[in-house]
Amino acid sequence: MTEAMSETGERRDRKKTVKLRILRGVGGQTSPPHYDVYEVPREDGMVVLNAVHYIQSNLDPSLSVRWNCKAGRCGSCSAEINGRPQLMCKTRVDSIDGEITIEPMQAFPRLKDLVTDVTANWKVAAQIPPFTPKANAGDIFTFYQADVDRSREFRRCIECFLCMDVCHVIREHEADYIGPRWVVKAASLDMHPMDGLNRSKFMKETGGLGYCNITKCCQEICPEHIVITDDAIIPEKERVVDRHYDPLLWVYRHLKRNAEAEGM
């Protein structure tokens, strides 16, 4: 159980040490970032964050790494490991053959070494219309487990921002798109059984939902296995379409508005 076995039952090459290449550099510094290479003793069940901690403690105390729970729950230690956005605390060293390259998330400005500045997310979060209970929700809510299960998936998000890192719209275009994490947030509110708002106008006009062209990269790397594109982004897009592009509904709403205006 403790030894890594390949499918044929052969023991993998278990070298005593593992080599890590880490991208180093300070934000605002003129000299370009560079890679430092370290060799770290392997341990049973070791994760990449353990190896980085070993470097920080024993080889180079100036190395910076953001972390907190070390249990895959808080979403602090996001990085690109051999090019793939992952949590360092959940990536086993024995799952990677050969050298391990660790780089900070490229979608966010670098602060230092593996640490990036993700604070811009809070400004985006502040624009999403918040949870607003329906008028008839009552003082103590009544709703059912089936309603809970519908939005539970979105509420597992640990805000590691790996989906934002892998999103090519955010990464390359600096477009006015809120990004996968924030579509998931909007979806969690829209599917809240007691929420009374419709966020489709926001998603269309401010959220820039149209920028997403459904490459599904975000849902592939989500460490919480949230099916971001299929379960959150596409339904949100459908809501926008229903609201703004359905010709029958448009006529119906137009007439209803006129009727209401006359009735007043």
Added chain:
Amino acid sequence: MWAPRKEVDRVDVNDRSYDERVTDVLIIGAGGAGLRAAIESHDRGAKTLVVCKSLLGKAHTVMAEGGIAAALGNVDPADSWEVHFSDTIVEGQHLSNWRMVEIFAKEAIERVYELEKYGAVFDRTPAGKISQRPFGAHTYRRLCNIGDRTGLELIRTLQDQLIARSVPFMDEVMITCLFRDPKTGRAAGAMGIDVKTGKLLLFRAKAVILATGGSGRVYQVTSNSYESTGDGIGMAYRAGAELMDMEMIQFHPTGMIYPPGVRGMLVTEAVRGEGGILTNSVGERFMSRYDPKRMELSARDVVARSIYTEIMAGRGSKGGGVYLDITQRGAEYIKRKLPSMYDQFMAFADIDITKDKMEVAPTVHYQMGGVRVNPETAESSVAGLYAAGEVASGLHGANRLGGNSLSDILVFGKRAGESAAKSVAAMDLPSVDGESIEKEISRVLSPFSTTGNANPFHIKEEIASNMWKHVGIVRNAADLEAGLIELEKLRDEAKGLKAVGERAYNQSWTDSLQVLDMLLVCEAIIGSALERKESRGAHTRSDFPSKDPKWLVNIVTSQIDGKMVRRTEPVPTPPEALLSLIKEDD
């Protein structure tokens, strides 16, 4: 929307300048207690600022799994705040402050419904009400839960409320000391570091709320996050506030033991709540020897001690723990009720808990002691300084019940926010004297100029291994004294703590600064543990194995003339009406 990427300004290593922020209420910490306090303070019209050491939303609250205890009576209609009151007092071994427990048991109910109105989505009963699950030593099914992610939902919900209200906050700011007005003695602000850039910050405020959590990281094997290093307790003590019940450290019965890198990671009590069975190496369901009535769902101190006893008696598992088995529940049930546990064991240990037993051993989980507070207002012995949540003391006595801390942080977070906001109305800004500021700046920057060569990461490890070795589940005078001697050596070593590199996001620097408070917290824990010559709740002395009514006292720790001193105070007796509610089990 995504402003053009701007690199951060670089701060010179010797830069003594600081940015100044002025607010009415300064809240330190953004876990459940800090966020709930911020909402309350803001809603009551006080200018509020939240600072926290990690990123917003990453505080240790996020790790809470099982649920939030409140006597809604949705599943067991016989439940009431009175029974919750009694359970909390009895399992706290009568060291709790009765008034705090009364407020807690009553207000937990409103706080849960309020959290739901804020947008939290709890699991439901068939009738569409908030569902409640059984948990250790709660008489009734009382824990409102959100799968096994209750803490995540709680913190996210409150974080959304904070953002929706546009309450100002600064994350990744580490506070290094508290200031008091030299004339009035009232809390007046704090010094801090913007961790992202390394810039120094001065906060001036009319009231300060500590919501900094506990200090599990002073132990080697712990379920606690990186940031739980006891800063709040240390800085409150340094500012002259009294601490209480510092000897009371909760060992959670079930932490992972393998692989080494995850040792101490929590295995939620919900595994036992859902029917998990504990066995030893000879296959006995050993809890029948220690608590035949409640078995695996006995109080945490009892289960932790039982596991420890089994291991010490040579009946431990291969890896040095005991076995925890939930396989009889079947794969479908386990994956639905305990999804995070299933993932955790698969990801880290290659163990499928639907097919195999887990190996577990106790892990340091929670600190019942902390800053002594007024039960009504959450104010410490320093005027204008408040404390709520794990950093405070008085609610949980000698042992905390599972689920009681999530309700604790909401009830007393709200109370602290309310009292702080009320206290600042029509008040002038207290003053901070320039000399204290300059002194603190010199102290904070000293790791960059020291001639010493001490490695902060190594000293933190040594502190933690000393506590694990000498101040564990079962204590005795000789071990505790050895722990104190070792602590003095570490204190000496820590004088030469050295920071390496730039100011921006420098953990050799910030970790160096955490060491002082870790040492103070350890000194307070060991001193109080030596003082309490009996065994009660989480505090077990092999040289004083029984509970002694003469120790029905709280041990209060404070600083006099730069020295740590202790005194005992009798636990206040509840009024007759409340006394009659308390139902002893045995």
